[in-house]
Amino acid sequence: MIELAVFDMAGTTIDDGGAVYRALSEAVTGAGATLSDSDLQAWMGTDKVQAITALLDLGDISPTDELVASRFAAFKVALAEAYRTDPPTAFDGVPEALASLRTRGIRVALSTGFDRPVVEGLLASLGWTVAEDPAAPISSSTTVDAVVTTSDVAAGRPAPYLIHHAMELTGVHDVARVLAAGDTLVDLQAARNAGAISVGVLTGALSRESLTEGPHDYIVGGVVDIPALAECRPA
Known part of the structure; x- marks a missing residue:
């Protein structure tokens, strides 16, 4: 898992x-x-x-x-x-998918090409909360365990640092047990560079054909499909 x-x-x-x-x-x-x-x-x-x-x-x-x-x-x-x-919203089923993963003991982190001030405003508008201690026991009172922005690392995607810093914060040591998902080619490249399971989602601007040009283990419709991959290994 x-x-x-x-x-x-x-x-x-x-x-x-x-x-x-x-x-x-x-x-x-x-x-x-x-x-x-x-x-x-x-x-x-x-x-x-x-x-x-x-x-x-x-x-x-x-x-x-x-x-x-x-x-x-x-x-x-x-x-x-x-x-x-036009305030942004969570894609349908995403909060439930994140909660499902965390209920199963899987930590959840968000990573982004935004800087910290933009992210804080975005999270506030969504009403999403972040655990004070990302490595503490998972609590249902928060939405995610950690958020990593480009303000926190030496370089953003396609460098692996956002993913590796999420591992550092949450106390996860084995990259083979990390799944990273995104809607762009650089998301896939960053996941591969990090050594994580690389998953493309089709909720962004890219078609399946375009997204499959990036290094990936799986292409799925959206984050709602990720809980089904909890037991996955790289393809």
């Missing part, structure tokens, strides 16, 4: 109606950069400062520190406004 399930947030556990996609696109094109859908998709799920830097460069705009900082600020403003006017 797995001991830890690590889930991406927007597009995986949380339905934000594509707000991150639009805010990132606007942040880059607002600087005059050209942007293709394929380039944007390639950088979805990564640290947003890193994504903006790369996308500006791909769009023939020199990504100076000052410009990247201003575009990241614009991204956060646009995202906050989108979340204010």
Whole structure:
């Protein structure tokens, strides 16, 4: 049985109606950069400062520190406004799936390409709570055991550090007993780089055909299907 399930947030556990996609696109094109859908998709799920830097460069705009900082600020403003006017919600069945895993003794962590301030506002809007001690006995009074953001690690996806830090926080030692799920190719790459069971979910923007291009052990419809994989081993 797995001991830890690590889930991406927007597009995986949380339905934000594509707000991150639009805010990132606007942040880059607002600087005059050209942007293709394929380039944007390639950088979805990564640290947003890193994504903006790369996308500006791909769009023939020199990504100076000052410009990247201003575009990241614009991204956060646009995202906050989108979340204010159309608050994100959990995908159907996700809270129940998370609770099911934790009831079985499987710890649950969220990982994200957002920084800590964005995540705290997002969790508050959903009413989701995080255990004060991620390694303490699992309590039904909280939603998840840990949340790891790009503010907490040296590098975001596709580096494995978000997943490994979730392991560190929850006291899980064996990567073979960790499942990591997400809706982007970099989610799958990060899971593979971490040595975890890599699961793609189809609740994001990518089709099954596109998602299967990434390194994966399983492709499922959504997080609601993850409890059925609790006994799984890498395919």
